Amino acid sequence: MRLPARSLARASPGAPAAQLALGDTFAVTGRYADAVPLYARAADLSFDEPTMLRLVDALSRVSRQRQASTALALYLSQNPQSPTGQRILGHWHVMAGNWTAAIETLEAVRRRIGNRDAGLLTDLARAMPGRRRVTAQIRQRFAMRAPPMRLRR
Known part of the structure; x- marks a missing residue:
């Protein structure tokens, strides 16, 4: 399957939006395990609330609750009043x-x-x-x- 979002993510490895776009493409089709590393990469680049929500949700959906908890804890350590x-x-x-x-x-x-x-x-x-x-x-x-x-x- 050819995904324009995949080309975008490869061409822009330092752009969180490109990683999120490909991750969202996988998430929409139920491929959360494929979305997780892309969301994690986006979080490494810019850990804002929408990225945290995507990452925590995808991790939870693939039964990686401990990692989801760690991601949420990291986000809250940076944004305690969220x-x-x-x-x-x-x-x-x-x-x-x-x-x-x-x-x-x-x-x-x-x-x-x-x-x-x-x-x-x-x-x-x-x-x-x-x-x-x-x-x-x-x-x-x-x-x-x-x-x-x-x-x-």
């Missing part, structure tokens, strides 16, 4: 059941952007009962270990 990066991190905390970290991260995003992001509010709604369940389980475990109470006469 609502998008923090939003993804908060969602990952929810999916992992890290309720307290999820709530802290997502509440910080909500304070900055407001209450108009349905996905953000959904993740917060998932995390709140999760944290309460964990707290109740911890209290129950401690209660089971506590010595019986004796009444004094």
Whole structure:
């Protein structure tokens, strides 16, 4: 298959947009494994938010979650106030059941952007009962270990 984007990427190895164009061509056809190195090269050249989103998504789709996490962590180390990066991190905390970290991260995003992001509010709604369940389980475990109470006469 002849891809004009491939010629562009080869002719412009130092241009992130050219790498992204070819990576997008692969991603659109479901070839995420082929898109990953192109997105990584684009990130090496210019690690902006759209590049981070493409790279993290492609890595996740080919079951390379650890590398996706590393890419997101690198992006957040360079852009700690990024609502998008923090939003993804908060969602990952929810999916992992890290309720307290999820709530802290997502509440910080909500304070900055407001209450108009349905996905953000959904993740917060998932995390709140999760944290309460964990707290109740911890209290129950401690209660089971506590010595019986004796009444004094």
